[in-house]
Amino acid sequence: MPVYKTLHPNSQTTVKIWKITESYNELFQAVKLKPESLSRVLGMKSELHQRGFLSVRHLLAALGYTDFDLYYDENGKPHLVDGKQISITHSFTFSAVIISDNKTGIDIEKNREKIKLIAHKFSNYEFCYLCENEIDYVKKLTVIWGAKEALYKLYATPGLSFYNHILVIPFELSAGETVAWIDYKDNKSRFEIYF
Structure with missing residues (x-):
């Protein structure tokens, strides 16, 4: 399938989302990969992960880039050769890429009940405003996890903890946005979160 959705949160930022309906072979045949990317995709044990990896390369093409324009630093954070943030x-069955002039992070999560089983591992402060009996509990936990995952990707610093260092401020699902803080090694940073 071609691009599923394109979003422009602001004038400096583009998000493209792909719904992965193609087979591994269909995705693989339509992209050119640098040797390290080829080795990486061939080494993946899960076809679902391989298809996700390859669909990201299709999203890069839709944004005017190729696999050769993408590299990863020592912490695994992706970068583009032109200096744009990614x-x-x-x-x-979904993949997404965000490209911006500003530091950014993105995460896609499926709403699943099992998130309740691990909530205690990534939520700390958030339990002050969450109520396990509320109807949107799983959706709110999923937003919190996604926000923390996106910020973790943005910050890309070893030792950063979802539980100890990232706080998501109370929010309403209908608002589609909130604020989160990273409080790590005497640095406090505020971030706008959109979901």
Whole structure:
């Protein structure tokens, strides 16, 4: 499938989302990969991960880039050769890329009940305003996880903890946005979160 959705959160930022309906072979045949990317995709044990990886390369093409324009630093954070900021995500049958003039992060998550089982591992402050009995509990946990994952990708610093260092301020799902803070090693940074 071609690009599923394009979003422009602001004039400096573009998000493209791909719904992965193609087979591995269909995705693979339509992209050119540098040797390290080819090695990486061939080494993946899961075809779902391979398809996610390849669909991201299709999104890059839709944004005017190729696999050769993308590189990763020592912490695994992706970068573009032209200096634009990039973040990448894929989960199940969706992938997404965000490109911006500003530091950015992105995450896609599927709403699943099992997030309740791990909430205590990534939520700390957030339990002050969450109520396990509320109807949107799973959706709110999913937003919190996605926000923290996106910020983790943006910050890309070893030792940063979802539980200890990233706080998501109370929000309403209908608002589609909130604020989060990273409080790490005497640095406090505020971030706008859109979901």
